[in-house]
Amino acid sequence: MKIGVLAVQGNFREHAAMLRRLGADVVEVRTPGHLDGLDGLVIPGGESTTFMRLMRLYGLDDAVRRFTGPVFGTCAGMIVLDREHLGLVDLAVERNAYGRQVASFEADLELEDEEEPLRGVFIRAPRVREVGPDAEVLAEYDGEPVLLRVGRFLVASFHPELTDDTRVHERFLELVREHASAGATA
Ligand code: GLN
Numbered sequence: 001m002k003i004g005v006l007a008v009q010g011n012f013r014e015h016a017a018m019l020r021r022l023g024a025d026v027v028e029v030r031t032p033g034h035l036d037g038l039d040g041l042v043i044p045g046g047e048s049t050t051f052m053r054l055m056r057l058y059g060l061d062d063a064v065r066r067f068t069g070p071v072f073g074t075c076a077g078m079i080v081l082d083r084e085h086l087g088l089v090d091l092a093v094e095r096n097a098y099g100r101q102v103a104s105f106e107a108d109l110e111l112e113d114e115e116e117p118l119r120g121v122f123i124r125a126p127r128v129r130e131v132g133p134d135a136e137v138l139a140e141y142d143g144e145p146v147l148l149r150v151g152r153f154l155v156a157s158f159h160p161e162l163t164d165d166t167r168v169h170e171r172f173l174e175l176v177r178e179h180a181s182a183g184a185t186a
Contacts (some may be wrong), residue, residue, distance in 0.1 A: 001176060004029040004038040006064075008054040010046020010076060014161040018169050032063035040070045040176040043077030045123065045159055048095065051080050061086060070152045070179050072172040078155040079126050089153045090132025097127035109139045109146065109158075111167065118165060120146060120158040128157065138171070152179055 003019050005012045007028035016026045019042070027034055029041065041064070043051070055061040064071075065086060073081045073089075081089040096103065103124045108117035120141060128145050131137075139147035139156075146157045147168065154175060160168035 001025060001039050001173060001180075002027060002037060003173075003176070004035060004041045006041065006043045006051075006055075006060070006077070008058065008060070009050050010044045011159070011161065012042075012044045014159075015042045015044050015074075015169075018161050018166060019173075022166055022169055022173060024173065029060070030058065032059050035063050035067050038067070038069060039180055040072065040172065041067055042172070043071065043073040043080055044161070045075030045077060048076040048079040048085065051076055052085060055080075064088075068152075070154070070172065070175045072154045072156075072169075072175075074156045074159055074161065075123065075125060078157055081153060081155060089150050089155060090134065091128060091148070091150065091155065092130035093126045093157075094129050095126050096124050097129075098122065098125055107141055109141055111147070112138045114167065118160075118167060119163050120160075121162045122146075122158045125157045149175070 001024045003024045004027045005015045019026050079093050082091045082093045105122050107120050109120045111118040136149045137145040148155050154172050
């Protein structure tokens with residue numbers, strides 16, 4: 001499986017390492033051409049304003065809009081995908097919404113269909129304010145969604161690449177596999 005990780009800024013290395021650990025062939029995406037032939041794409045955490053600026057500069061904003069495979073956005077990556085930015089996922093997100101005091105924290109999350117809790121690392125995390133009708137909530141914190149699947153998109157307000165737990169990335173790779181086999185039979 002060939003998975004791209006947007007590598008213009010932010011913590012793309014940690015995502016790449018985790019995906020390689022799970023057996024994926026990883027491509028660091030810095031130009032639109034790097035998206036050719038990818039089965040899936042990860043947009044990591046970092047600074048969403050910087051992402052938007054650099055993506056525009058390299059023509060990656062339109063290229064990502066044209067990309068038809070599954071996309072996994074974490075933290076700033078989730079912000080970039082929302083209604084207000086690339087407009088690919090029907091979500092409204094508020095940036096840096098946990099306030100200064102608790103801007104960064106960790107919490108155990110209950111992951112859908114799993115007994116073992118998932119450690120969520122939140123770093124100046126966004127908060128999901130509105131979700132469209134197709135969103136499926138996979139994990140919540142304090143009664144609010146923090147991990148969601150919306151069609152071919154998986155979005156997390158925390159950083160699953162910063163722990164040793166590979167379960168969220170495994171779910172993304174399952175989504176990629178599902179998408180590839182649905183395409184093959186269509
Ligand atoms: N606060 C950042 C933003 O608004 C996101 C933080 C992160 O990705 N860890 O883009």
